[in-house]
Amino acid sequence: MGLVVQKYGGSSVADAEGIKRVAKRVVDAKKNGNQVVVVVSAMGDTTDELIDLAEQVSPMPTGREFDMLLTAGERISMALLAMAIKNLGHEAQSFTGSQAGVITDSVHNKARIIDVTPGRIRTSIDEGNIAIVAGFQGVSQEGKNITTLGRGGSDTTAVALAAALDAEVCEIYTDVDGVFTADPRVVKKAKKIDWISFEDMLELAASGSKVLLHRCVEYARRYNIPIHVRSSFSGLRGTWVSNEPQGDQQVEHAIISGVAHDVSEAKVTVVGVPDKPGEAAAIFRAIANAEVNIDMVVQNVSAASTGLTDISFTLPKAEGRKAIDALERARGVIGFDSLRYDDQIAKISLVGAGMKTNPGVTAGFFEALSDAGVNIELISTSEIRISVVTRADDVNEAVRAVHTAFGLDSDSDEAVVYGGTGR
Amino acid sequence: MGLVVQKYGGSSVADAEGIKRVAKRVVDAKKNGNQVVVVVSAMGDTTDELIDLAEQVSPMPTGREFDMLLTAGERISMALLAMAIKNLGHEAQSFTGSQAGVITDSVHNKARIIDVTPGRIRTSIDEGNIAIVAGFQGVSQEGKNITTLGRGGSDTTAVALAAALDAEVCEIYTDVDGVFTADPRVVKKAKKIDWISFEDMLELAASGSKVLLHRCVEYARRYNIPIHVRSSFSGLRGTWVSNEPQGDQQVEHAIISGVAHDVSEAKVTVVGVPDKPGEAAAIFRAIANAEVNIDMVVQNVSAASTGLTDISFTLPKAEGRKAIDALERARGVIGFDSLRYDDQIAKISLVGAGMKTNPGVTAGFFEALSDAGVNIELISTSEIRISVVTRADDVNEAVRAVHTAFGLDSDSDEAVVYGGTGR
Incomplete structure (x- = not known):
C-alpha cells in the first residue's frame, strides 16, 4: 500500500467517544499497511466557544491574536487523537501547522498556503508513527506568525499535505456519506455520486454544494490528488473526486x-x-x-x-x-x-x-x-x-x-x- | 523606567472580566513608561478540563502529546489578553513558549529551562508592543518538541524571561497580597512581609509556603532578579524578594x-x-x-x-x-x-x-x-x-x-x- 492522508472534521471528533472512534479508523488504515497522516479540525463547538470568549474581551476580534486563539482548538483535538491512538498500541505524534511545514502568506484569518515543507511529517511516518496534523493553521513565511486558513481550511491542509507528501489519496471524512446529486435534505431521492471529475466538483462547490470547499478541490486538481469524501460514522465507500475514474469507480451520470x-x-x-x-x-x-x-x-x-x-x-x-x-x-x-x-x-x-x-x-x-x-x-x-x-x-x-x-x-x-x- | 516582567496566574485570568482587569493593569504599567512583558497561565479551570478530556481517551495521559494538549490552555489566555489590551488602544503581541525562545530539556511534563533566547520578545517590545508570553511551556532543544515545565511553571517562565531580558523586576501577580509571616488562613494575625531575602524565601518555599515555588526563587536568586509578589485584585504593594532591601522596603523582622x-x-x-x-x-x-x-x-x-x-x-x-x-x-x-x-x-x-x-x-x-x-x-x-x-x-x-x-x-x-x- 502507500501513503494516505485522512482528514476528520469537527463533528467527527466532537467528544471523547468521537475521538476514540476516529482513532480506531486511523489504526485500521495503518494496519492495512499504509503510512497514515491525519489532519484534524477542532472538536465540535470549540471554535465557536473561542470566538465567543474573544468577543467578550474585544468587540471585533481579528488579526494575529485571533489566529493565535483559534489555533488552540486543533491543538487540543490533535493531542487527544494522538493519545487515543497510542492507547490502542500504535505510535502517534501530533504536529502544529507550523511544525508540519504549512507555510502561508501573512493574511491573518484567511491565509493562503504558499508552500508545504513536510520534513518532520516524513521523518515521523518513516519512523513508523501515525502523524497527526492540526488543520486550518499554518505559519507565515514572513514574521513566522501563526495564521489560519479561513472556513474549510482543514480540507485544504489535508489536500496540500497529500500533495507535498505525494499521497495516493486524500480521504475527507465528514458527517455525510459523500457528494450527492442534490442536497439530500431537500431531495429525498438524491443519490450518492460514486465518482465525479474535479471540474464538475468545482462547479458544484461554486454553486452551493457544501461538502467540499472550492479552494480545496482547486488545490487537489492542481496537484492531481484524488479525494475520497466519506462518512466517519458509516464507514461506507463515499465519493471519489479525481481527473479520471479508476478501477470500479462508477460513472453513472x-x-x-x-x-x-x-x-x-x-x-x-x-x-x-x-x-x-x-x-x-x-x-x-x-x-x-x-x-x-x-x-x-x-x-x-x-x-x-x-x-x-x-x-x-x-x-x-x-x-x-x-x-x-x-x-x-x-x-x-x-x-x-x-x-x-x-x-x-x-x-x-x-x-x-x-x-x-x-x-x-x-x-x-x-x-x-x-x-x-x-x-x-x-x-x-x-x-x-x-x-x-x-x-x-x-x-x-x-x-x-x-x-x-x-x-x-x-x-x-x-x-x-x-x-x-x-x- | 525600565523593563518589567509581569506574571498573572490562572485565577487572575479566570474569565473575560478577569482578562479585562489584567489588561488594564498591564496598560497602566506601560503608561508609566515601562517596557512590559507579560507571562500568563491558562484560564482558571482550563487545565483541569483538558486533563479530564485526556483521561477520557487515555487512562494515563503523559509525555509529548499531553504537553501538546496542555499548552493549548496558555495559548487561549495569552491571545485573549493581547486582544483585550489592543481593545484599550495599545499594541500587543502574544508568543508561545517556543516563539519566546524558552528552550528546555526533553523531559515532557516536567521539563527544565536550559536557555532563553528572547530575540522575538526583544524586537516586539522595542517596536513598542506589549509582549504576552505563554507561561508553563517551552520547546525542547533536541527534537523541537513542545514541553511543559510542571507545577508552578509559569512563575519560572516569568523569572527566566526577566533574567534573559535583564528586567528590573519580575512581578508575580497572584490571588493573595504577598508573602505572609504565616498562612493567613491559619493565623489571622499573620502580617504581610514587606521584604524578604532569597535565602529565607527559599526555606519558606521548601517548608510548605505555597505563594512562590522553590524552583522559581532559586532561578531568581541565581540571576539576581528581584521578585515582587502582589495581588492582581487589590493593587496593593506586596512582598519584595531580593538579595538586599532597596529604598523604602522595610525589614521588620x-x-x-x-x-x-x-x-x-x-x-x-x-x-x-x-x-x-x-x-x-x-x-x-x-x-x-x-x-x-x-x-x-x-x-x-x-x-x-x-x-x-x-x-x-x-x-x-x-x-x-x-x-x-x-x-x-x-x-x-x-x-x-x-x-x-x-x-x-x-x-x-x-x-x-x-x-x-x-x-x-x-x-x-x-x-x-x-x-x-x-x-x-x-x-x-x-x-x-x-x-x-x-x-x-x-x-x-x-x-x-x-x-x-x-x-x-x-x-x-x-x-x-x-x-x-x-x-
Whole structure:
C-alpha cells in the first residue's frame, strides 16, 4: 500500500467517544499497511466557544491574536487523537501547522498556503508513527506568525499535505456519506455520486454544494490528488473526486453530475444606467473597491426610447450592505436612477461536463422549472453549468423538479444525512 | 523606567472580566513608561478540563502529546489578553513558549529551562508592543518538541524571561497580597512581609509556603532578579524578594521571617535496623532507586542492648506507597524488623537568617510548642531554619503559638486571602 492522508472534521471528533472512534479508523488504515497522516479540525463547538470568549474581551476580534486563539482548538483535538491512538498500541505524534511545514502568506484569518515543507511529517511516518496534523493553521513565511486558513481550511491542509507528501489519496471524512446529486435534505431521492471529475466538483462547490470547499478541490486538481469524501460514522465507500475514474469507480451520470442550490446570496439591481461605454466598469469598480465578491452578472437589453438599461448582480447576503453603500457613494460618478436590493432569492445550478455535447440540456432545465411553475429571474451559464435565480420560496420544489427531469432520482430513499459540518 | 516582567496566574485570568482587569493593569504599567512583558497561565479551570478530556481517551495521559494538549490552555489566555489590551488602544503581541525562545530539556511534563533566547520578545517590545508570553511551556532543544515545565511553571517562565531580558523586576501577580509571616488562613494575625531575602524565601518555599515555588526563587536568586509578589485584585504593594532591601522596603523582622507549615508529608519509620556501617546507605539507595524524594531524615540513638536502631524520614504522601514497596523489596538486603507508615503528621518550620546569630531561637521555638501542649516527633535544622514534625491535629495551634512567641503577630487582623491558586 502507500501513503494516505485522512482528514476528520469537527463533528467527527466532537467528544471523547468521537475521538476514540476516529482513532480506531486511523489504526485500521495503518494496519492495512499504509503510512497514515491525519489532519484534524477542532472538536465540535470549540471554535465557536473561542470566538465567543474573544468577543467578550474585544468587540471585533481579528488579526494575529485571533489566529493565535483559534489555533488552540486543533491543538487540543490533535493531542487527544494522538493519545487515543497510542492507547490502542500504535505510535502517534501530533504536529502544529507550523511544525508540519504549512507555510502561508501573512493574511491573518484567511491565509493562503504558499508552500508545504513536510520534513518532520516524513521523518515521523518513516519512523513508523501515525502523524497527526492540526488543520486550518499554518505559519507565515514572513514574521513566522501563526495564521489560519479561513472556513474549510482543514480540507485544504489535508489536500496540500497529500500533495507535498505525494499521497495516493486524500480521504475527507465528514458527517455525510459523500457528494450527492442534490442536497439530500431537500431531495429525498438524491443519490450518492460514486465518482465525479474535479471540474464538475468545482462547479458544484461554486454553486452551493457544501461538502467540499472550492479552494480545496482547486488545490487537489492542481496537484492531481484524488479525494475520497466519506462518512466517519458509516464507514461506507463515499465519493471519489479525481481527473479520471479508476478501477470500479462508477460513472453513472455521463451528462449531469448534480443539482446544487444556494440561498445565501442576494440580488442587487442598478436601475436606469445610461447605456454607454464605461458604465458597467464604473459600477463593478466601485463594488471591487469595497472588497465585495460578486457572482452572477446580467445586463438587460437597453430600452431604445430612454437609452437606459438595468444591471443586476448577485452577491453574498453578508456583503449586501457594503455593496449598497459603495454604489450610493459612487452614484454621482456612475449616474443611475435607483438601487433595488432583494435577499429573497435562490440560485439553482445544473452541473455536468456532458452538457457541452448535449444541446438539449438548457432547454430541458428551463422546461422542468416551467412545468413546476417556477419563474426565472436571471440566467448565467458556463461550459458545464447552467444557473438560474428564482424566488427563495420556490427553491426546494425547483431542485426536486430538475433532479427528477434529468433522471437523477434514485429508486429508493437512500440518502442519509447526519447534520452538522466541520470546518 | 525600565523593563518589567509581569506574571498573572490562572485565577487572575479566570474569565473575560478577569482578562479585562489584567489588561488594564498591564496598560497602566506601560503608561508609566515601562517596557512590559507579560507571562500568563491558562484560564482558571482550563487545565483541569483538558486533563479530564485526556483521561477520557487515555487512562494515563503523559509525555509529548499531553504537553501538546496542555499548552493549548496558555495559548487561549495569552491571545485573549493581547486582544483585550489592543481593545484599550495599545499594541500587543502574544508568543508561545517556543516563539519566546524558552528552550528546555526533553523531559515532557516536567521539563527544565536550559536557555532563553528572547530575540522575538526583544524586537516586539522595542517596536513598542506589549509582549504576552505563554507561561508553563517551552520547546525542547533536541527534537523541537513542545514541553511543559510542571507545577508552578509559569512563575519560572516569568523569572527566566526577566533574567534573559535583564528586567528590573519580575512581578508575580497572584490571588493573595504577598508573602505572609504565616498562612493567613491559619493565623489571622499573620502580617504581610514587606521584604524578604532569597535565602529565607527559599526555606519558606521548601517548608510548605505555597505563594512562590522553590524552583522559581532559586532561578531568581541565581540571576539576581528581584521578585515582587502582589495581588492582581487589590493593587496593593506586596512582598519584595531580593538579595538586599532597596529604598523604602522595610525589614521588620530581623531575626525571623516567618512560620511555614506543611501537611502534605508522611513519615516512614524503619524499625530495628542493625547499627552498622552501610545500613542507612542501603535504605536510602532503595528509596532513591524508586525515584522518591525524601525530606527530613532522623536516626535514633541505637539501643546498646540490642545493637538496633530506628531510622525515620518524611516524604510526600503521594509517594508513600512507592517508598514502602521499595523498602519491602529490599528487606532481605537491608535487614530490619518492620516498617511504620504515618500520614497524620505535620511539619512546622521557623525560618529566618537572624537565627544564625541568635542562639535563643531554638529554645524559644521548643518552649512555645511545649507551652501549647504540642509534642515534637522529629527535629531537623539548617542554618536559617528549624523544622519539627508534630501530629497533624496540632498543626494550627502550633503555628499560632510559634507565630505569637516570636512577636510576628500584627496588631490588627489585616490578613486578606482570596482563595484559589494559579499554576
